[in-house]
Structures are given as C-alpha cells and as structure tokens.
Amino acid sequence: MAEWLPVRQSRTHELVLESVEEQVLAGELKAGDRLPPERELAQALGVSRSALREALRVMETIGVLVATAGRGPDAGARIVQNPDDALGRLLRLHVALGSYSLEDVLEARVTLERSSFEAAARFAHEEQLAEAERLLERMREPDLSITEFNDLDTRFHVYIARISGNELISTLTSAVREAVRTLILKAEEATGEDWPATARALDEQHTELLRLIRAGEGGRAADLVEQHIRGFHGTLVEVGGPADSDSGAAKHSS
Template identity: 40%
Template sequence: MRTHELVLGWIEKQLSDGHLVLGGRLPAERALAEQLEVSRTSVREAIRILEAMGLVRAGVGSGKDAGTVVIAEPAAALGSAFRLHVATQHLPVADIVETRVLLESWAVSRAKAEAPELAEAARLLDEMEVHPAVDDFMALDIAFHLALAEAAGNAVVSTIMGSLREAIEGYAAALTANLPDWDRTADRLRSEHRAILAAVNDGDGGRAAKLVADHIEGYYREAGLGQRPAESAAEIPAEATP
C-alpha cells in the first residue's frame, strides 16, 4: 500500500465514523503527516484525490477559507466516486494511455496561464529535482499531470483524471521494471515536464498538447507497452476535441 493510500484510509474512516462531517476541516497538512508518520506529499496526494471527487475543498493562505473543508455529504460522494475509482483498476493499460493522451492534450491546450494549479505544478517539478525514490517520483509525476489537467478549469476532465489516478500511477510504476536505466529516464521525464509547463505558461496550447502527447506515449513505449496506434488529441481538429 502506498503511503497516500494510508492517508486516504484514515480520512475515509473519520468520515464514516462521523468524526468529519459536512463543513468540517481536516487537520493541517503538517499535523496530519506527523500523526500518520507519512510525508506531506502523501497527505497532499490524498487530499487531491478527495478534491477531484468533489468531497473536499482545499484552501490556501489563512482565514476562514484556509484549510481542507468537507463540502459534500460523505456517504453520497464516496459512494459514486469510489465506484468509478475502483472500476479504473481493471481497465487495459493501453486504453488508459489513449485516454490520458486525449484528455491531457486537450487540457494543456486550454490551460489558463493565470491558473493557480500551474504554480503547484512548478512546485512539484522542484520536488522531482531532488531525485526521489521511484515510488515518490511516480506520485509527484501524476500529481503534476493532474495539476495541469485542473488548470484547464473543466470539472469533468479533472474528475475523470482524478478517478484514473490510481490506475495511471500503478501501471506506470509497474512498468519501471522494464526500463533499462531508470535514472536516465527520470532525467528525461524531468526535462519534458519543464518543457510542457513552459509551453503552457507561454500560452502555446498547440505546442503543449503535442509535448504532453509525446511525453505520455514515449514513456510507455520505452517501457515496452505494445499499445495500438492512437491519433493524439494534438492532431485532432479543434472542432472534434471534447
């Protein structure tokens, strides 16, 4: 079990036991990380999943809007979201890759340069530069991609990407065993991440879409995934994109 899943389990139990209710606040990141003896990155990942599900809202800064607040009735939110979340664990990896290319290419082509999620994406890239272990790198990687998807401001795309999160991270991590030189691959992924974010910040949606499609397909191809050819979203006419 990855550490962010431990955080998710704790939060789910607090919700199911009634210790967290509508309008209630989760402990601060640092406090929760210390209580559960996990990293703050793991806490952030768990909160991001719940936020994508529409169960919580994570605020920043100070004052009444700060902190992570429960914004939906736990039973209803967890019921519908987790059904989709669990179902994604059994989807073919090639289909996951094609879906990622379609959704993420569309999202980065429409990401707003002023979106706060881009600052979060930059912070995640900085964390990747310290050469974390493979599992931590993968957690940061998917968090980066989710931040880019959220920067488009489309709640449906963000929710679908959040639901696919576990499947994406699980498949990607498993495929690292097929890579001949992980350190070399990690360096390349870091460089590609920087280029994608730079294109988004420059307002070059077309270039960002092509870069993210090449980035996703390139990783799985290097890891030996025999996926069927797919037309990338970057090559689909604008009127045909979702």
C-alpha cells in the same frame, strides 16, 4: 395469446438505490442533504434495515454518500460530491480485470490530457503554475525513490487537469491516470540502472510542458503531452498489459 415475458428480479438494496437515484435526479436530494434516520428511512421505503445498510454502503463506495456513526448533528448519512477516488478505484479494478484494454486507457489519456494541457495554457493563473513548478522541483530532489517520483508525476498531470477549468475532465483524468499508475511504476522500476537518465528525460519534458503552458502555447503543449504519453506506451504494454502496441516512440515519458 398474450406473450408473457420474465420480469426483472431486483435485490432489495438495488430498489433502494433506484429510489435514492430518482430523488437525486428529481432535485429532491442535493449535495449536502442528509438522509432521514436509518429506522425512519427503512420504514418509509418498506425495506429491512439490513437492505438499507447495504444500499448505503454501495453509495459510499461510489462516492455519493458519507455515513457517520454515532449520535448528534453530524451523525447519519449525507449526500456528497466526491467522485474522484471512487471513479479511480472502479477504473483501476476494471483495467486489472481486462474490462478495457491498455490501448483504450492510454488513448483516453491522450484525449483527456491534450484537452487539459491546452485549456491550462488559456485559463491557468500564475499562482497555480507556481504550484505546478513546486511539484517539478520536488521531483528533482536527490535520493527521491521511484515510488515517490511516480506519485509526484501523477500529481503533476492531475493538477494540470484540475487547473484547466473543467471539473469533469479533471475527474476523468485523475481516474484514468490512477488506473495506470501501478503499470507506470513497474515500467519505471524496470529501467534499472538507466533510471537516473530516464528521470532526467522526464524532467526535461515536464519542464517544457510547463513552459509552454506559461507561454500560452496550448497547441504545442497538447502535442508534447501526447508525445510524452505515447513515448512510454510500449514499455507499459511490455510490463503489464495485454493490449497490442504499434508505438515506436522513445520510452522516456510517463
């Protein structure tokens, strides 16, 4: 007797997504290409326009498509390359839902940022490093709120990844750093009256990191950024995460 197994039941919009993915993997669709008009595409795929619209919304969410309403040459759906915001959004949600432990996220940060800081010491140009310096200068401004400091801190770390020369590491670093941005902010706010001293300690480490990159000392920059990240590890766990921590490093880092 033949053994019959249940077949997978897919919702229609999932089949549309699979069809688009097949076209991309086959090289038939590339970044910048436009999809056919909605009515035409729904008819070609044999699906309802509502199912097609649901698939298009999913693709917008994951950062591979942008849809412009109206008529004219700019209207319709276009394939794009915009993974940064989408990955960050998805990872933030999964971290919040407990899909990954805080320990796992921070270990990923260590791995990624060691790589990006070491590579930046080899490949970054002085003009790029001058922009990194400007971010640090803004972080030293008096009366800067903790939220503004946190935003600039995030931008500094992500910018170093961007100038490392590896686009994938840059995107992953941005997503991982964004995933813990709120926890870092809470930890910084929890310092209370100690915040000015914490900010000065952070500035000292950021300044030294940039100096090491300028000097081409990638190995030392990698070691320091690991210390920099792990130093705040215990505080993050205390403030917002379920993960266990055995880090005994000082808490003056982000």
